[in-house]
Amino acid sequence: MRDEVLIIGCGKIGSSLIDGWLNKKKYFYKKFSRIYVLEKSLKRRNLLKKKYKKKIFFIEIKNIKKKFKHVFLSFKPKDLNSDLNSYNNLLDNKTIIYSLLAGKKILDINQIFPINKNIIRLMLNTPISFNHGTIVFYPFKNRVNKNELFLLNLVGNVYKLKSEKFFDLITVIVGSGPAFFYYLLESIEKTAIAHGLNKSFVKKILINTYDGTGKLILNNFDKNYEDLRKNVTSKGGTTEAAIKSLKENNFKRLIYNSIKNSIKKAKILGSKKVK
Ligand SMILES: NC(=O)c1ccc[n+]([C@@H]2O[C@H](COP(=O)([O-])OP(=O)(O)OC[C@H]3O[C@@H](n4cnc5c(N)ncnc54)[C@H](OP(=O)(O)O)[C@@H]3O)[C@@H](O)[C@H]2O)c1
Structure with a gap:
C-alpha cells in the first residue's frame, strides 16, 4: 500500500517541497498516494488551491481521524509554542516526523509530540522546488532506512549529520x-x-x-x-x-x-x- 504525506504549515518551503515531489511525480506516486496539507492561514489555503488544484488535499484538525506515516512540520519555529496537542491525533508510533523548524532541537519536537521517537531534524533550501536542494538531517534514532529518506532524496542531495551540535551553523549555510x-x-x-x-x-x-x-x-x-x-x-x-x-x-x-x-x-x- 502506498503512503500518504502530510505537510503542516505550507508556506514558501512547504510548497517548494510539493513542487519538487510533483516534478518527479513518476517516482513520487510509486510510493505515495496523496499529499495532504494542514494550513492555518485561509489566504494561503486559497493560494495553494489555485496553484495545485486537485493535486493536494486539505485537512482540518477537528474532523480528521486518520494517522499519517510521513509528517513535515513546516511552520515557523515560534508556532511550536502554540497549542499543538491536538496534532498528536495525526500521529502514531509509526509516523516519521520531519522537522524543518530553524533552531528547534529534536528534544523540543519530542516534547510536543511524545508519541514517537521517529523524528528527523532537517535543514534544506528552496532549490528543492526544482530538485536541486541541499538537505542536511540529524535523526533522533541513529538508524534511518532508505524509505525514510525517499521524500528527501527526491528533491535534492541529502547529507546526514553525526551530531546536532552544528545544526544552527548548517541552518545559516544551507537554509540562508x-x-x-x-x-x-x-x-x-x-x-x-x-x-x-x-x-x-x-x-x-x-x-x-x-x-x-x-x-x-x-x-x-x-x-x-x-x-x-x-x-x-x-x-x-x-x-x-x-x-x-x-x-x-x-x-x-x-x-x-x-x-x-x-x-x-x-x-x-x-x-x-x-x-
Ligand atoms: N523559507 C526558507 O527558505 C526556509 C529554508 C529552510 C527552512 N525553513 C524553515 O521552514 C519553516 C517554514 O518556513 P516558511 O518560510 O515556509 O514559512 P511561511 O512561508 O511563513 O509558512 C508557514 C505557514 O504555516 C502556517 N502555520 C503556522 N502555524 C501553523 C499550524 N499550527 N498549523 C498549520 N499551519 C500553520 C502559517 O500560517 P500563518 O501565516 O497564519 O501563521 C504559514 O502559512 C520554518 O520553520 C523555517 O525555519 C525555511
Missing part, C-alpha cells in the same frame, strides 16, 4: 545560503545599473557567470576556493583591484559576523520555551 547569494547578486546588479547597464542584460550575464562558476567549482572539486580565486586574479589586474577593496573593507569579517548573528538568532528561536 540562497539569500546570501541573492544579496551578492543584488549588490552587483545595483552597481551595474548605476553605471548605466540595462537591467535585463545584467540579469542574464550575472546568471550565466554564476551558473558557469558553479559548474567550474564542481569540475574542480579537489581545488579549494582560494586557489580558484587566485587562478583568476592576475597580479596588478582588475580582479585584484576589486578583491583588494573587499579585503580592505574586511569582507571576511563581515561574513563571519553575519553567520555569528544568524547562529545567535537560531539559538534564541530554539530557546523560546515550548509550553
Whole structure:
C-alpha cells in the first residue's frame, strides 16, 4: 500500500517541497498516494488551491481521524509554542516526523509530540522546488532506512549529520545560503545599473557567470576556493583591484559576523520555551 504525506504549515518551503515531489511525480506516486496539507492561514489555503488544484488535499484538525506515516512540520519555529496537542491525533508510533523548524532541537519536537521517537531534524533550501536542494538531517534514532529518506532524496542531495551540535551553523549555510547569494547578486546588479547597464542584460550575464562558476567549482572539486580565486586574479589586474577593496573593507569579517548573528538568532528561536 502506498503512503500518504502530510505537510503542516505550507508556506514558501512547504510548497517548494510539493513542487519538487510533483516534478518527479513518476517516482513520487510509486510510493505515495496523496499529499495532504494542514494550513492555518485561509489566504494561503486559497493560494495553494489555485496553484495545485486537485493535486493536494486539505485537512482540518477537528474532523480528521486518520494517522499519517510521513509528517513535515513546516511552520515557523515560534508556532511550536502554540497549542499543538491536538496534532498528536495525526500521529502514531509509526509516523516519521520531519522537522524543518530553524533552531528547534529534536528534544523540543519530542516534547510536543511524545508519541514517537521517529523524528528527523532537517535543514534544506528552496532549490528543492526544482530538485536541486541541499538537505542536511540529524535523526533522533541513529538508524534511518532508505524509505525514510525517499521524500528527501527526491528533491535534492541529502547529507546526514553525526551530531546536532552544528545544526544552527548548517541552518545559516544551507537554509540562508540562497539569500546570501541573492544579496551578492543584488549588490552587483545595483552597481551595474548605476553605471548605466540595462537591467535585463545584467540579469542574464550575472546568471550565466554564476551558473558557469558553479559548474567550474564542481569540475574542480579537489581545488579549494582560494586557489580558484587566485587562478583568476592576475597580479596588478582588475580582479585584484576589486578583491583588494573587499579585503580592505574586511569582507571576511563581515561574513563571519553575519553567520555569528544568524547562529545567535537560531539559538534564541530554539530557546523560546515550548509550553
Ligand atoms: N523559507 C526558507 O527558505 C526556509 C529554508 C529552510 C527552512 N525553513 C524553515 O521552514 C519553516 C517554514 O518556513 P516558511 O518560510 O515556509 O514559512 P511561511 O512561508 O511563513 O509558512 C508557514 C505557514 O504555516 C502556517 N502555520 C503556522 N502555524 C501553523 C499550524 N499550527 N498549523 C498549520 N499551519 C500553520 C502559517 O500560517 P500563518 O501565516 O497564519 O501563521 C504559514 O502559512 C520554518 O520553520 C523555517 O525555519 C525555511
